[in-house]
Amino acid sequence: xxxxAVILVAGGTGTRMQSKIAKQFLLLNDRPVLIHTFEAFxxxxxxxxxxxxxxxxxxxxxxxxxxxxxxxxxxxxVEGGAERFxxxxxxxxxxxxxxxxxxxxxxxxxxVSSETISRxxxxxxxxxAAIPVVPVTDTIRQTSNKTxxxxxxDELVAVQTPQCFSHDLIQKSYEVPFSQKFxxxxxxxxHSGHAISLVEGNRTNIKITTSEDLIVARAxxxxxx
Numbered sequence: 001x002x003x004x005a006v007i008l009v010a011g012g013t014g015t016r017m018q019s020k021i022a023k024q025f026l027l028l029n030d031r032p033v034l035i036h037t038f039e040a041f042x043x044x045x046x047x048x049x050x051x052x053x054x055x056x057x058x059x060x061x062x063x064x065x066x067x068x069x070x071x072x073x074x075x076x077x078v079e080g081g082a083e084r085f086x087x088x089x090x091x092x093x094x095x096x097x098x099x100x101x102x103x104x105x106x107x108x109x110x111x112v113s114s115e116t117i118s119r120x121x122x123x124x125x126x127x128x129a130a131i132p133v134v135p136v137t138d139t140i141r142q143t144s145n146k147t148x149x150x151x152x153x154d155e156l157v158a159v160q161t162p163q164c165f166s167h168d169l170i171q172k173s174y175e176v177p178f179s180q181k182f183x184x185x186x187x188x189x190x191h192s193g194h195a196i197s198l199v200e201g202n203r204t205n206i207k208i209t210t211s212e213d214l215i216v217a218r219a220x221x222x223x224x225x
Contacts, residue, residue: 003100004121005049006041006162007091009084010034010058010107022058023208024107025065029221032065033208036110036221038073041103044114050075051094052107053087085182089174095167101125102170103162104185108208111220117162119199124164129194131164131186132201133157159184160201169194 010024024034034052041048052075054062059077078094080087088104095102101121105112116132123130136156141148163185165173170185173192182188186196204220206213 002045002047002049003098004045004047004103005051005095005099005101005167006103006105007051007053007088007095008034008037008041008105008107009053009080009087009091010055022055022061023214025058025061026208026214028110028208028214028217031069033110033214033217034062034107035065035069035071037105037107037112038071038075040110040112040114041105041117042073044117049096049099051091052077053080053091054078055080083178085174085178085188088185092171092174099167101164102167103164104170105162106207109161109205110208111202111204111206111217112160112162113202113205116160116200116202116205120162120164123197123199124166127195127197128166128169129164129186129189130197130199131184132160132162132205133198134160134201134203134205157198159186160205160207165189 025032028036038050050073054077056079062077076094078090081090101124103117103120120130120132134157136153136158139153140151140156142151169189173189176191190196206216208214208217
């Protein structure tokens, strides 16, 4: 056991994709998106402990895909909750006691690089909490009522996953009640008073939430296994 775990949060049901198939099960280079995500972390650390959080009712579908694609990476499956916050908490509660460092990752980010994962865990092992970010390249305007203003682009970053934490810190942070203010795991930890360290992400680490995202991901993977 490496002392590391990753919780893959796969609560999607395909609604935004307007698909009958949950987005994590859609095919990317002839294999489900979720399998690519598993393999990205397995390449980084073959001994990493996997917890897969699935929306209720998708367990059988995942089991069928495991058989169809001869998927043999060991993992736990736990049921998701009403909000992402509750799904992550269920995943944290399922972790073995010997886990020291926890990564929490969107299951539909299959193109995360080993370098990004390594930077996140390495920084978390120093500071307790680390997330990957990339610079914002678009001009961003903040709207309020009927007015808007341009934000300073050089002061903005886009947040990715995995978001990595010490086991003790993330477990204690998730003991609070759910709040709409919790937009990701870092915001939950920040609420506990702990600072968040930023590390470099990778631009291909996109989150597949629309059919256009899937096309982009296929382009990134074109010609690669």
